[in-house]
Amino acid sequence: MKIGIAADHAGFEQKQNLVKQLREAGYSVTDYGAFEYNAQDDYPDIILPLAKAVASGEVAKGIAVCGSGVGVSIAANKIAGVRAALITETYSAHQGVEHDDMNLLCLGGRVIGPVLQWELVEAFLKARYHGEERFQRRLDKVKALEQRKA
Template sequence: MRLAIGADHAGVGYKDILATELRTAGHDIVDVGTHGTDSVDYPDFALAVAELVASGDAERGIVVCGSAVGVCIAANKVPGVRAGVCHDTYSAAQGVDHDDMNVLCLGERVIGIALARVITEAFLGADFSAEPRHRRRLGKVLDIEARHMRGGGER
């Protein structure tokens, strides 16, 4: 699978570990940075991953920061991206299975690397179920996105 991965300074440790392990497992990894521990701005890396996923240049994305919250907020601003904070395997798999989540957000200061690994495996091992109820709900989410992209967000 072609994956985009990125992190800020608070997530670069896990990003580097996961990117190496995912490459070894046979995935095509696009690492958008950061590549050091100097303070950087998380939206830059969340945006880079999200744009690769939204454009189809990556099938899925992973972003890491200290808490996962900031990168999740930033990634979800890109149309076509459905990012979720997942600090357990159930949410990672269910997010894909039910909600067609395409960007996983992890918090390096929240979970250990062993858990980050199994969460990533759960995320990558899941597929959107496409059951009628899940397609219907995803359709409603996409309708919300489309309405706000047109500037008609008011009800």
């Protein structure tokens, strides 16, 4: 499975560790930045290439890290086709994929430790969308919201 990953300065170190762990676990990983620590970078700039890659299918799933995970989640969800969520526990990491077809996991680099981060990543990547009628009906409604003009 091809995975995309991105982080701003507040998640830079965690991203570096996750890239290593993902590759060791056998995943193909594309790093969308940041490529060096820069305390002045902005999460919307960092998340955009990853979100576009997820939406286009260039990568199967994405992982984004910022300080709290909130900023990258908000920014990523502005891209049509991205279903991103800030996740802090394993149930939602897999359930978000199984029921809601979540395709971008957002993590808070300053609020959860490396062991929990890896557990969340594993749960997210191993989960598969169930596609039952009720889940697909809801997903179709979400997709319709993306097509509406404000």
